[in-house]
Amino acid sequence: MSAPNYGRDSLMAIAAFRYCLGRQSYIVGDCCEWLTEQWPSLPSNVRAVIERDLREAIKRDDDARADGEQYKPLGMDMDRKDWLRVLAVIDANKGATGAGDSHD
Numbered sequence: 001m002s003a004p005n006y007g008r009d010s011l012m013a014i015a016a017f018r019y020c021l022g023r024q025s026y027i028v029g030d031c032c033e034w035l036t037e038q039w040p041s042l043p044s045n046v047r048a049v050i051e052r053d054l055r056e057a058i059k060r061d062d063d064a065r066a067d068g069e070q071y072k073p074l075g076m077d078m079d080r081k082d083w084l085r086v087l088a089v090i091d092a093n094k095g096a097t098g099a100g101d102s103h104d
Helices: 008-020 026-041 044-066 077-094
Strands: none
Touching: 008 026, 008 044, 026 077, 044 077
């Protein structure tokens, strides 16, 4: 069986993730579900970019919520919950416990 084709240098996987990050629609749930299913099969460079971008977005969202801002970088609460679920899969696949990270 051949490896999945995620486009030239896996660009389409990163592009799809970045398109979905911060949206407030059905696409967030679909993207998060796809990411959690595909995570182990994604190339390590793609996983690194997605992890970095997601952690940065979560930090911006944490800050926006702490400051009472109307705009939330991760979208609505249900969108944030989906992205945090992706982060949990990322951490679980790294063997990390996520201890000390507070993103709820």
